Amino acid sequence: MDLTTFLIQCLNALQYGLLLFLVASGLTLIFGIMGVINLAHGSFYMIGAYMAYALAPIVGGTFSGGFFATLAVGLVLAVLLGYVLEWAFFSFLYERDHLQQVLMTYGLILVFEELRSLLVGDDVHGVQAPDFLAGTLPLGELMTYPVYRLFISGVCLVLALAMYFVFTRTRLGMMIRAGSANREMVQSLGIDIKFLYRVVFAAGVAIAVFAGMIAAPVSSVYPGMGNTVLIICFVVVVIGGIGSIRGALLAALLIGVVDTFGKVLLPQASGVLVYVLMALILLVKPDGLFKAG
Amino acid sequence: MSSSHKTLISRAVATLALSALSALPTLAQGLPKLKVGLMLPYTGTYAALGNAIENGFRLHIAEQGGKLGGREIEFVKVDDESDPSKATDNVNKLIKRDNVDVLIGSVHSGVAMAMAKVAKDTGTVLIVPNAGADAVTGPMCASNIFRSSFSNWQPGYAMGEVVAKKGHKKVVTITWKYAAGDESIRGFKESFEKGGGKVVKELNLPFPNVEFQALLTEIAAAKPDAVYTFFAGGGAVKFVKDYAAAGLKKTIPLYGAGFLTDGTLDAQGADAADLLTTLHYADSLNTPRDNAFRLSYAKAYKLQPDVYAVQGYDAAQMLAVGLAAVKGDIGKKAEFTTAIEKAKIDSPRGPFTLSRSHNPVQDIYLRQVGGKENKLASIASKALADPGRGCRL
Numbered sequence: 001m002d003l004t005t006f007l008i009q010c011l012n013a014l015q016y017g018l019l020l021f022l023v024a025s026g027l028t029l030i031f032g033i034m035g036v037i038n039l040a041h042g043s044f045y046m047i048g049a050y051m052a053y054a055l056a057p058i059v060g061g062t063f064s065g066g067f068f069a070t071l072a073v074g075l076v077l078a079v080l081l082g083y084v085l086e087w088a089f090f091s092f093l094y095e096r097d098h099l100q101q102v103l104m105t106y107g108l109i110l111v112f113e114e115l116r117s118l119l120v121g122d123d124v125h126g127v128q129a130p131d132f133l134a135g136t137l138p139l140g141e142l143m144t145y146p147v148y149r150l151f152i153s154g155v156c157l158v159l160a161l162a163m164y165f166v167f168t169r170t171r172l173g174m175m176i177r178a179g180s181a182n183r184e185m186v187q188s189l190g191i192d193i194k195f196l197y198r199v200v201f202a203a204g205v206a207i208a209v210f211a212g213m214i215a216a217p218v219s220s221v222y223p224g225m226g227n228t229v230l231i232i233c234f235v236v237v238v239i240g241g242i243g244s245i246r247g248a249l250l251a252a253l254l255i256g257v258v259d260t261f262g263k264v265l266l267p268q269a270s271g272v273l274v275y276v277l278m279a280l281i282l283l284v285k286p287d288g289l290f291k292a293g
Numbered sequence: 294m295s296s297s298h299k300t301l302i303s304r305a306v307a308t309l310a311l312s313a314l315s316a317l318p319t320l321a322q323g324l325p326k327l328k329v330g331l332m333l334p335y336t337g338t339y340a341a342l343g344n345a346i347e348n349g350f351r352l353h354i355a356e357q358g359g360k361l362g363g364r365e366i367e368f369v370k371v372d373d374e375s376d377p378s379k380a381t382d383n384v385n386k387l388i389k390r391d392n393v394d395v396l397i398g399s400v401h402s403g404v405a406m407a408m409a410k411v412a413k414d415t416g417t418v419l420i421v422p423n424a425g426a427d428a429v430t431g432p433m434c435a436s437n438i439f440r441s442s443f444s445n446w447q448p449g450y451a452m453g454e455v456v457a458k459k460g461h462k463k464v465v466t467i468t469w470k471y472a473a474g475d476e477s478i479r480g481f482k483e484s485f486e487k488g489g490g491k492v493v494k495e496l497n498l499p500f501p502n503v504e505f506q507a508l509l510t511e512i513a514a515a516k517p518d519a520v521y522t523f524f525a526g527g528g529a530v531k532f533v534k535d536y537a538a539a540g541l542k543k544t545i546p547l548y549g550a551g552f553l554t555d556g557t558l559d560a561q562g563a564d565a566a567d568l569l570t571t572l573h574y575a576d577s578l579n580t581p582r583d584n585a586f587r588l589s590y591a592k593a594y595k596l597q598p599d600v601y602a603v604q605g606y607d608a609a610q611m612l613a614v615g616l617a618a619v620k621g622d623i624g625k626k627a628e629f630t631t632a633i634e635k636a637k638i639d640s641p642r643g644p645f646t647l648s649r650s651h652n653p654v655q656d657i658y659l660r661q662v663g664g665k666e667n668k669l670a671s672i673a674s675k676a677l678a679d680p681g682r683g684c685r686l
């Protein structure tokens with residue numbers, strides 16, 4: 001592997017890892033703070049991708065043409081969806097055991113899949129990236145890198161930093177962290193924990209939906225796409241340490257590297273390498289890389 | 294007797310009479326409905342393919358007035374999720390619990406192989422309407438197993454000849470690491486290397502993984518004359534889009550087995566323009582038979598048919614031929630099988646017969662993407678028969 005190829009593979013790994021982080025961050029937040037195992041989290045990613053396909057014609061003609069308008073409207077809808085879901089379903093799950101949470105959120109997956117099938121059908125759809133982000137960046141002879149993938153990496157990186165900042169450096173982040181450690185204590189200090197949880201949940205949903213929207217042009221839009229991403233996101237959460245944003249970022253990047261270079265250097269084993277990585281890390285650190293709280 | 298009792302009795306009599314009436318046609322025929330088990334993917338990356346197959350299958354039965362060999366058809370459907378690990382359970386349920394007379398399925402080769410194994414053991418008639426696993430009409434072949442589609446070897450072999458004739462010497466192949474992909478690549482390699490070319494690198498990734506970016510970078514680094522690929526369904530959409538997005542479409546020509554651009558063109562859009570693929574069907578054959586089929590399919594489903602619809606349609610045609618020969622009594626296995634073996638199936642793709650191992654002997658077309666169609670460019674290989682290696686029939 002020459003240097004250019006190696007560098008491009010690093011970009012590939014970074015892009016995949018960062019996108020993975022974006023989806024997994026909501027999962028680990030909801031798991032770490034509210035203690036809810038949310039199997040339906042992958043469905044939010046799928047909903048995002050289908051929004052890029054189905055919402056764009058309503059908002060801006062195409063996803064390509066109405067890129068920012070679609071993203072904005074999609075985000076508003078996602079926050080609303082998260083808020084309503086938390087109020088209607090998840091707020092009842094905090095005190096329940098994990099088995100009940102798994103059953104309930106699994107049921108939600110089925111509901112979302114059926115709704116998706118009813119509303120937009122079972123076909124695979126392609127979504128065009130916006131024109132100003134189309135094209136490739138030349139990196140040496142014959143070697144190029146798609147601009148849109150760079151854009152994804154950039155956006156994810158900014159969001160990751162923003163999330164980290166909010167979580168560790170702001171009053172809101174402090175309240176959230178305190179709420180995950182001792183719900184009653186925070187409540188007795190006069191903080192509306194119910195509202196706080198609702199905000200965190202809605203944010204988690206919105207981030208996953210957003211990831212689905214921006215990933216649509218590179219992943220295409222297809223039934224069941226949420227479940228594929230859910231499994232790998234659980235690996236991210238487990239490796240990173242439940243509830244840890246920093247852990248999730250590191251784990252997602254690790255998986256990006258292992259997956260990308262595994263495919264190229266060890267193609268026969270590439271399907272299992274990520275799980276081998278998970279097993280090895282859990283052997284050394286049973287609670288994941290960073291244990292939150 | 295009170296009036297309410299009278300009404301009750303007269304109602305009961307009326308109900309009895311009605312049920313007797315409705316039972317009459319069955320009594321007259323002496324045959325119950327024929328139970329057809331459809332084991333197809335209705336979710337996941339192959340969902341659209343499963344639906345097209347079912348549409349095609351139902352269309353032929355509708356054209357026959359809802360009956361084959363004098364028997365009405367009852368469907369039992371199972372979503373196989375393209376998951377080989379669930380296949381044996383699913384097929385056993387269809388045979389043992391639902392008592393189906395015929396099995397139709399599936400799209401994924403791994404699932405079809407599990408079905409073939411159970412069909413062979415139990416003697417249940419199986420018609421494979423898509424999965425091209427060479428083994429189904431190779432080592433696993435049986436007198437009760439038929440295929441209405443193709444073997445993976447066929448389009449690959451035909452494309453190998455085409456690419457060699459174009460003068461390409463160095464080719465990289467890329468596919469999912471599973472039976473269908475491996476076999477398509479093997480067929481391609483066989484004829485391409487016979488024609489003087491060399492496959493310099495064989496890339497693959499696990500099914501149904503669609504993160505191609507790392508492998509596309511490898512292709513760019515290897516700088517081959519051309520790329521041959523096998524992908525289908527959602528994966529095919531993504532691959533064609535990623536190939537173009539990586540800037541490779543302009544520099545390295547891409548060739549594929551036809552599934553790359555069949556049923557996927559709407560989603561691929563401009564990224565698929567001009568791609569060359571080989572398959573046993575094209576969208577503009579423009580024969581009277583095909584035109585009639587396309588018109589009736591479009592009327593029935595408000596959709597344009599694709600190769601999967603044709604394969605489903607022909608599976609029903611093959612079943613019809615067999616059932617007609619035994620007057621609906623599918624228990625007469627030998628006569629049923631002989632009838633299909635001797636038949637010339639009047640397919641929309643052009644008439645075909647079955648090889649010794651029950652795989653279609655058919656023309657493989659070279660098609661070029663133009664607009665939303667896979668247009669006929671030429672015949673890549675005339676009456677190409679799968680070698681049926683390992684089959685003892």
